[in-house]
Amino acid sequence: MSAKPRVLIVGAGIGGLTAGLALIRRGFDVEIFDQASALSELGAGIQIAANGSRVLRELGLGDELKRVGTEANIVDLRLWNSGERWKMNDHSDTAEKYGSPHYTMHRADLQEFLRKAVLAQKQTAIHLDARCAGFTQSAKGVRLTFEKGDPVEGDVLIGADGIHSVIRQSLFGPDTAEFTGFIAWRGLCPADKLAPELMRHGGWIAPASHIMHYPTRHGALLNVIAVVERSDWTNESWYDRGTHEEFMSDFPGWHDDARAMIAAVEIPFKTALMVRWPLARWSVGNTTLLGDACHSTLPFLAQGASMSIEDGYILARCLDAFDDIETALKHYETARIERTTKIVLAAVDQKDRLHGDSLKNSDTAKQHVDAQWSVQRLQELYAWIYGYNALTVEI
Numbered sequence: 001m002s003a004k005p006r007v008l009i010v011g012a013g014i015g016g017l018t019a020g021l022a023l024i025r026r027g028f029d030v031e032i033f034d035q036a037s038a039l040s041e042l043g044a045g046i047q048i049a050a051n052g053s054r055v056l057r058e059l060g061l062g063d064e065l066k067r068v069g070t071e072a073n074i075v076d077l078r079l080w081n082s083g084e085r086w087k088m089n090d091h092s093d094t095a096e097k098y099g100s101p102h103y104t105m106h107r108a109d110l111q112e113f114l115r116k117a118v119l120a121q122k123q124t125a126i127h128l129d130a131r132c133a134g135f136t137q138s139a140k141g142v143r144l145t146f147e148k149g150d151p152v153e154g155d156v157l158i159g160a161d162g163i164h165s166v167i168r169q170s171l172f173g174p175d176t177a178e179f180t181g182f183i184a185w186r187g188l189c190p191a192d193k194l195a196p197e198l199m200r201h202g203g204w205i206a207p208a209s210h211i212m213h214y215p216t217r218h219g220a221l222l223n224v225i226a227v228v229e230r231s232d233w234t235n236e237s238w239y240d241r242g243t244h245e246e247f248m249s250d251f252p253g254w255h256d257d258a259r260a261m262i263a264a265v266e267i268p269f270k271t272a273l274m275v276r277w278p279l280a281r282w283s284v285g286n287t288t289l290l291g292d293a294c295h296s297t298l299p300f301l302a303q304g305a306s307m308s309i310e311d312g313y314i315l316a317r318c319l320d321a322f323d324d325i326e327t328a329l330k331h332y333e334t335a336r337i338e339r340t341t342k343i344v345l346a347a348v349d350q351k352d353r354l355h356g357d358s359l360k361n362s363d364t365a366k367q368h369v370d371a372q373w374s375v376q377r378l379q380e381l382y383a384w385i386y387g388y389n390a391l392t393v394e395i
């Protein structure tokens with residue numbers, strides 16, 4: 001039996017699997033529970049920036065990142081109506097500058113190689129069809145209960161159960177999400193439905209909406225995320241479907257290239273974008289949170305997955321470094337809250353750079369782009385995000 005604490009993780013998403021892998025590699029006994037009956041999922045792309053890929057490479061997943069990921073390079077920005085194009089970002093020196101590349105990929109591919117890496121370390125670590133109903137904790141440890149099946153006991157509990165986290169609500173009360181007034185459409189376009197020149201990494205800006213897109217599966221699919229200011233849909237879910245007609249009607253007057261992307265999306269999903277203002281603490285006793293469960297973010301900086309990867313790794317470092325669990329969780333929180341809070345608030349602030357009346361026409365849009373979206377400006381703005389090193393940061 002392991003002399004180290006037995007760790008129970010609720011949620012086998014990106015954050016839960018990363019934490020599980022990092023902990024097992026350090027000799028912890030880990031059990032991961034997910035409500036899903038299989039970890040395959042509806043289509044979605046994801047970006048893993050240098051701060052996230054650095055951790056995954058340290059966990060031995062560098063080859064997998066190369067296998068499923070597309071290394072980002074030039075990212076361009078276009079104006080919604082004229083289609084005018086500017087260079088927004090340049091990732092060609094990201095790997096050199098930050099010590100690790102910026103990747104785009106299919107979310108299911110990332111989750112699948114993390115799942116396999118966990119199972120390669122411990123074949124029985126992941127339990128599916130295990131929807132957590134609640135938990136109790138005492139001086140002796142934690143006890144997790146499920147909607148079906150027997151309770152499970154352990155020494156530490158990690159709530160990695162995403163935006164609607166049951167563990168967060170048990171610790172800190174009902175959800176306090178606020179609707180932003182934005183909805184996000186998302187979906188994947190197969191390459192054979194789009195002109196090859198549209199299968200690239202880029203974005204579009206407009207007065208009250210924007211689109212971001214990037215390749216996944218080495219250009220076989222284009223991931224499209226389209227955000228619009230609209231207040232009649234307030235359901236926050238990664239699984240709700242809309243129709244192409246409704247998606248298209250949210251982007252009237254847009255350039256043909258943008259509308260071609262909307263038309264090519266296989267299944268249009270829509271979700272309300274909500275803000276949860278940062279929590280002052282994440283842990284109580286031997287229970288803590290990570291990822292979207294404690295710092296869900298607007299997608300405007302593409303940092304949701306990378307932050308949850310950093311959390312998982314630093315939590316494993318802390319549990320390894322401090323024998324007393326509460327002390328370890330305190331160090332984890334202290335190391336993480338300030339950074340994740342800053343990113344969550346910076347993502348909210350992105351809205352004023354993405355939308356605005358100056359984007360109504362070409363002349364004023366050019367001034368806005370020169371001031372806000374030059375490569376140099378972006379590199380200055382994002383350096384602290386990409387440059388963070390979860391492997392060495394003080395804990």
Ligand SMILES: Cc1cc2nc3c(=O)[nH]c(=O)nc-3n(C[C@H](O)[C@H](O)[C@H](O)COP(=O)(O)OP(=O)(O)OC[C@H]3O[C@@H](n4cnc5c(N)ncnc54)[C@H](O)[C@@H]3O)c2cc1C
Nearest residue numbers: 011013014015034035044131132161162238291292304305
């Ligand atoms: C299907 C899906 C699609 C997504 N698409 C996008 C996207 O297009 N763009 C983007 O920026 N972000 C997207 N995200 C969010 C992004 O993946 C996360 O921000 C990021 O990966 C942080 O991960 P996490 O591990 O904290 O949470 P998640 O990746 O959300 O994982 C949480 C896990 O907990 C499980 N879970 C929840 N409640 C329970 C419970 N009671 N008992 C047991 N298990 C539970 C869920 O099944 C899930 O596997 C998506 C998430 C999901 C689940």
